[in-house]
Amino acid sequence: MMENFALSFDHSAPYIWASFAIALLILTAMVVGCYCYMKSAEGKLRDEA
Amino acid sequence: MHYFANPLRFKKLSAFILPLAALVAAASLAAGLYGGLYLAPGDYLQGDAFRIIYVHVPAAWLSLFAYAAMAAFSFMFLVWKHPLADILARVSSPIGAGFTAIALLTGMLWGKPMWGTAWVWDARLTSVLILFFLYIGHIVLVRSFDDPMKGSFAGAVLALLGAINLPIIKFSVNWWNTLHQPASISRLDNPAIHSSMAWPLLLMALGYMAVYVLCLLMAARGEIAARKKQITNAERLARV
Numbered sequence: 001m002m003e004n005f006a007l008s009f010d011h012s013a014p015y016i017w018a019s020f021a022i023a024l025l026i027l028t029a030m031v032v033g034c035y036c037y038m039k040s041a042e043g044k045l046r047d048e049a
Numbered sequence: 050m051h052y053f054a055n056p057l058r059f060k061k062l063s064a065f066i067l068p069l070a071a072l073v074a075a076a077s078l079a080a081g082l083y084g085g086l087y088l089a090p091g092d093y094l095q096g097d098a099f100r101i102i103y104v105h106v107p108a109a110w111l112s113l114f115a116y117a118a119m120a121a122f123s124f125m126f127l128v129w130k131h132p133l134a135d136i137l138a139r140v141s142s143p144i145g146a147g148f149t150a151i152a153l154l155t156g157m158l159w160g161k162p163m164w165g166t167a168w169v170w171d172a173r174l175t176s177v178l179i180l181f182f183l184y185i186g187h188i189v190l191v192r193s194f195d196d197p198m199k200g201s202f203a204g205a206v207l208a209l210l211g212a213i214n215l216p217i218i219k220f221s222v223n224w225w226n227t228l229h230q231p232a233s234i235s236r237l238d239n240p241a242i243h244s245s246m247a248w249p250l251l252l253m254a255l256g257y258m259a260v261y262v263l264c265l266l267m268a269a270r271g272e273i274a275a276r277k278k279q280i281t282n283a284e285r286l287a288r289v
Contacts, residue, residue: 012098012162019155020082023104026154027078027260030147034267041274048281 054133056273063266070263077256084249092246101159103249107257108151112180113215115145115261119187120212123205133269135201136276138208139191140268144261146184153177164228172221173229176214183211 085103092099119141125134156174157167168174191197191204222231242250 012096015158015162016097016100019101019104019158020086022154022158023108023151026147026151027257030144030264031074031260031267034144034264034271037271038267038274039271041271041278045274045278045281048278 054131056277059133059273060270063270067263067266070259070266074256074259074263077252077259081249081252081256084252089246089249095163098159098162099246101155103253105152105155105159106250107254108148108155109177110254111257111261112145112149112152112177113218114258115141115148116180116183116208116212117215119145120208120215123208126201127205127209135205136269136272137265138205139201140265140272142184142187142191142204142208144264144268146181146188147264148257148261149177149181149184153181169228171227171229172225173218173227176218176221180211180214180218183207183214187211 081103085100089100089103091097119138122134122138122141125131126138153174156177160169161167187204187207190207191200194200194203221227222229
């Protein structure tokens with residue numbers, strides 16, 4: 001079962017890891033960015049009220 | 050949509066959907082990554098590099114879906130002057146640009162070991178790059194006017210005109226001789242991908258869709274709060 005494991009990828013391993021890392025990084029940045037924007041805007045509105 | 054134009058109703062609905070979308074996103078992405086990196090067999094021709102499709106293909110699908118949704122919101126704004134449609138169209142472009150960036154970058158990382166080059170000016174790659182520039186153009190355009198309504202109007206026109214690029218992207222691989230391969234998963238009657246490789250891809254697509262919904266609702270709530278604050282400030286200034 002271990003022969004499929006990610007660490008034993010062929011010569012393209014750096015490209016695979018870079019792709020997954022970039023995709024997850026951008027997805028995380030999008031979610032965190034939107035969350036911070038929402039919390040910041042709603043917080044400012046609450047502070048003024 | 051008229052029903053949810055009320056900010057309180059929209060906030061209530063989003064408060065219900067947000068944790069659900071976060072849960073679906075986390076579970077689908079975790080299961081999809083495990084399936085794609087660990088359980089799916091290597092491709093007989095591409096070896097392990099084919100696994101890049103698990104992050105590339107869903108991003109490409111979502112980049113098109115996000116633009117189609119942005120064009121639909123823009124249409125609703127232009128026809129019915131719907132404020133929520135304007136807000137949703139406005140916050141769609143950064144999200145769509147994120148998915149397009151993932152599709153472009155991971156596609157380049159797949160192309161280098163498979164094609165021997167990270168980039169070729171073929172019809173599919175070029176039309177997706179144009180889609181990315183359309184998103185960037187929309188982000189800049191809607192924020193370029195002192196009057197936000199003028200920015201929204203200009204952005205809506207750009208979104209609708211740019212929608213012509215969507216069928217070009219979809220059918221570019223059929224209309225022209227491209228290095229990029231034609232569709233494989235969308236041929237539901239006879240998919241060119243084995244089920245052992247397909248299910249992690251579908252899970253990843255579900256996860257990406259949940260991330261899209263999550264980002265769209267959070268950004269829309271932020272935009273609603275920011276607009277409310279602007280109105281409150283304007284009213285306060287008017288009283289002084």
